[in-house]
């Protein structure tokens with residue numbers, strides 16, 4: 001047990017962002033990691049040029065790291081958006097256009113987890129209509145994920161930093177997971193348990209773990225407050241990850257924290273180098 005018993009993956013959309021995108025996979029490898037994950041990197045483009053997809057694929061392959069998670073197109077993130085799939089009109093269309101592109105890119109790298117951020121509530125739009133649109137689009141995404149043998153992740157964010165995002169509790173996100181699975185019959189939708197976001201929402205993290213570990217397809221961490229590295233805040237992250245393991249969660253743990261006022265390569269001192277490649281199980 002302990003951090004050395006986990007398998008980590010470095011989120012290259014929040015760590016190493018001081019580097020150009022194509023240099024980040026090699027930087028993560030240089031820091032000792034063997035796995036990385038990404039938010040959709042082309043914030044303005046659900047369908048980037050093939051040459052851009054190829055360049056990123058090559059950068060990941062050349063670095064010798066595995067891509068273990070990818071977000072679908074989610075609008076301007078970082079920025080004001082928190083997903084596109086429940087946003088009527090152009091954003092929903094962009095999400096749909098992205099589904100096969102993102103799934104194809106993930107498949108080409110053996111990535112088996114696709115995260116679909118739900119999207120903000122829109123002034124003047126009926127929340128029930130947004131939810132109906134979301135379900136339609138999540139069904140498309142779940143089917144695309146299933147075709148490549150992947151899980152579809154549904155994430156709860158935190159209310160203070162995402163005030164217009166409707167999924168700001170574990171039960172809200174798990175409810176969407178259940179509705180998607182009921183609609184598709186595929187059972188490949190899973191909860192993305194981000195301990196930072198849930199802590200910011202004031203949830204009882206041990207209780208969330210005990211209740212929802214079985215429906216969890218991915219876990220992400222940052223300390224709270226501050227969204228920094230483990231040890232910079234007050235969350236007992238090592239204990240919480242042990243509890244997740246005991247509750248049956250055996251997947252990767254995404255390091256989705258800000259490096260603070262230092263280069264990202266220096267933001268891993270909490271984790272001995274020999275533990276960064278991950279436990280071999």
Ligand SMILES: O=C(O)C(=O)CO
Nearest residue numbers: 039071077155157194
């Ligand atoms: O926007 C965030 O904070 C996320 O965790 C996206 O996956």
